[in-house]
Amino acid sequence: xxxxxxxxxxxxxxxxxxxxxxxxxxxxxxxxxxxxxxxxxxxxxxxxxxxxxxxxxxxxxxxxxxxxxxxxxxxxxxxxxxxxxxxxxxxxxxxxxxxxxxxxxxxxxxxxxxxxxxxxxxxxxxxxxxxxxxxxxxxxxxxxxxxxxxxxxxxxxxxxxxxxxxxxxxxxxxxxxxxxxxxxxxxxxxxxxxxxxxxxxxxxxxxxxxxxxxxxxxxxxxxxxxxxxxxxxxxxxxxxxxxxxxxxxxxxxxxxxxxxxxxxxxxxxxxxxxxxxxxxxxxxxxxxxxxxxxxxxxxxxxxxxxxxxxxxxxxxxxxxxxxxxxxxxxxxxxxxxxxxxxxxxxxxxxxxxxxxxxxxxxxxxxxxxxxxxxxxxxxxxxxx
Numbered sequence: 001x002x003x004x005x006x007x008x009x010x011x012x013x014x015x016x017x018x019x020x021x022x023x024x025x026x027x028x029x030x031x032x033x034x035x036x037x038x039x040x041x042x043x044x045x046x047x048x049x050x051x052x053x054x055x056x057x058x059x060x061x062x063x064x065x066x067x068x069x070x071x072x073x074x075x076x077x078x079x080x081x082x083x084x085x086x087x088x089x090x091x092x093x094x095x096x097x098x099x100x101x102x103x104x105x106x107x108x109x110x111x112x113x114x115x116x117x118x119x120x121x122x123x124x125x126x127x128x129x130x131x132x133x134x135x136x137x138x139x140x141x142x143x144x145x146x147x148x149x150x151x152x153x154x155x156x157x158x159x160x161x162x163x164x165x166x167x168x169x170x171x172x173x174x175x176x177x178x179x180x181x182x183x184x185x186x187x188x189x190x191x192x193x194x195x196x197x198x199x200x201x202x203x204x205x206x207x208x209x210x211x212x213x214x215x216x217x218x219x220x221x222x223x224x225x226x227x228x229x230x231x232x233x234x235x236x237x238x239x240x241x242x243x244x245x246x247x248x249x250x251x252x253x254x255x256x257x258x259x260x261x262x263x264x265x266x267x268x269x270x271x272x273x274x275x276x277x278x279x280x281x282x283x284x285x286x287x288x289x290x291x292x293x294x295x296x297x298x299x300x301x302x303x304x305x306x307x308x309x310x311x312x313x314x315x316x317x318x319x320x321x322x323x324x325x326x327x328x329x330x331x332x333x334x335x336x337x338x339x340x341x342x343x344x345x346x347x348x349x350x351x352x353x354x355x356x357x358x359x360x361x362x363x364x365x366x367x368x369x370x371x372x373x374x375x376x377x378x379x380x381x382x383x384x
Contacts, residue, residue, distance in 0.1 A: 007079045007336070011203045014086045016227040019196035021093040022105040023053065023231020026192060028243040029102075029262070029282035030184035030232075033255035033289075035364060036244030039177035042237075042361035049185040050233030056189020057225025062273035063191055064216050067198025070130045070273075071110060072117045074213075077206045080328045080336065081113075081120040082199060087343045088112030088321030092313060094350045100238040100246075100359075103309040104277035108317040109195055110135050115318030116325035138269060138276040139310070143284025146265045150285040153257035154292025161253065173252035180259035185232070187266035188278050189225060194270070196224040237359040243282065244365070246302045248290030257292065258285035280310060 031045040040048070089105070089112035096103040110131070117125040161169045197216040200223075204210040210217075216224075244250060250258070262278070262285045269276045283306060290298040324343075327335045 005207075007083070008203055008207045008209070010336075010340075011079045011083045011086070012200055014083055014090070015196050015199045015203070016223060018086050018090050018093070018105075018109065018199075019193065019224055019227035020231040021090055021097070022109075022192055022196070023050070023228040024234045024236040025093050025097050025105050025231075025239060026188060026278055027232045027234075027236045028240040029278045030181055030188055030259070032240045032243035032282075033250050033258055033286060034177045034181040035240060036250045037174060037177065037252045037255045039174040039252060039255065040181065042240075042364055045181070046233050046361075048182055049188075050229040052182055052185035053189035053193065053232045054225040054229035056186040056191075057193035057197070057221055057228065059186070059190045060270050061194060061197065061215050061221070063194035063270055064198035064201060065213075065273065067109075067113075067195055067202065070134055071127055072113055072202070073121070073125050073127065074202055074205045076121040076125040077117055077202060078120065079203050079206055081116045081325055082203050082206070083116075083336065084120070084324035084328050084339065085109070085112035085114075085116035085321040086199065087324045087339055088115060088317040088319070091320055091343060091346055092317045094347055096309060096313075097236055097238060098350050098354050100242045101309045102239045102243050102279050102283055102306060103313045104139075104279045106192065106195060106277045106279075107135070107139065107310070107313040109199070111314035111317030112321035113199070114314075115320070115322035118318075119322040119325040120329055134274055135276075138274040139280060142265055142269065142274075142276045143280040143287075145284075146261045146281045147284035147288030147291075149261035149264065150254075150258045150288030151292040153261060154254050154289045157253040157257055158293060170252050173256045176256045177252060177259060180256050180263065183263040184259050184266070184282070187263050187270065188232075189228060191266050191270045191276070191278055193221075193224045193228045196227065197221055200224065237361065237364045238354075241359055241364050242302070243286060246299060247283070247286050247306075248298050250286065250289065251293065254286075254289035254293055258282070258289040261285045261288065277310075 027046055027049055030049045034040045035042050035045050089108040092108040093105055114126050197220050200220045201216045262282045265281050266278055324339045327339050
């Protein structure tokens with residue numbers, strides 16, 4: 001096995017590792033509200049979500065094409081740059097998971113790639129107009145649209161069921177949540193699994209294994225779907241707690257409205273090839289559902305800290321991806337090994353710290369005051 005072939009294999013494995021972290025980081029997008037309202041038991045919820053994420057991966061490849069040939073120039077990208085970008089994305093995912101922050105895995109990936117390609121190939125390697133059109137604009141518009149839709153749907157749900165027996169209303173909407181949460185999982189697989197497909201396809205193009213503008217092969221689609229599905233099944237319990245309990249106290253009509261709004265926005269964007277953040281969409285929907293119920297409490301402090309995390313995700317991942325690319329560029333094979341070992345050590349450190357105060361299926365719905373402090377992950381001593 002020559003050097004290039006080995007590096008491509010390492011990048012593919014790293015991409016699937018990112019896909020795995022994307023799965024457990026974003027489980028909350030589909031299932032947090034259903035778990036919070038009691039519509040689904042936690043372990044059943046993540047099992048359903050994992051299976052449907054795998055199925056969703058096969059529904060479309062438009063987002064994958066946006067990544068493999070849209071935001072960066074596939075003629076200038078090398079496997080080493082992609083590896084460096086993935087390192088930035090994975091480390092940000094793990095840090096925000098430890099903190100219980102529902103930040104964007106998608107923007108972490110975009111940021112990592114942009115930073116690595118910029119350092120490795122110069123600014124000409126990044127299609128900034130595509131970044132604005134396909135990434136930044138959807139990031140601003142999608143949570144607003146999802147929030148407005150969820151707010152209106154929540155208001156109508158309570159208005160139409162005001163005279164009905166509340167126990168029947170709750171039961172009915174809980175049943176509806178099983179379907180709506182399942183659709184969010186399917187939509188998540190359609191949108192987010194494609195991002196890893198795009199990265200692997202970009203790697204194969206850069207190594208000459210595929211032609212320019214090629215779509216992802218079937219084995220890439222299947223492996224990306226399986227990786228994100230397995231990550232989803234593990235359950236990102238810390239972020240599920242924040243999404244389900246942190247923004248607002250969710251009742252079943254609100255959960256149904258939020259999930260339905262998220263599904264509509266995500267599937268529409270996936271069809272159009274917009275690589276949006278499902279985390280931002282789901283968060284916007286939950287916030288909108290909170291505003292749509294009279295006298296509901298919305299925790300604006302938590303929402304503000306989440307918004308801050310959204311703002312810094314792309315530049316932080318770009319910085320780490322750029323630093324990793326610089327080490328790889330000047331250090332060659334040794335630099336690649338150094339980056340890999342440092343990233344592995346940091347990832348293991350996050351896992352060890354997380355075990356001090358574990359959040360799992362049995363305590364994810366425990367009542368407590370959710371706090372998301374503006375600290376580094378190593379300073380966080382309580383589960384969120």
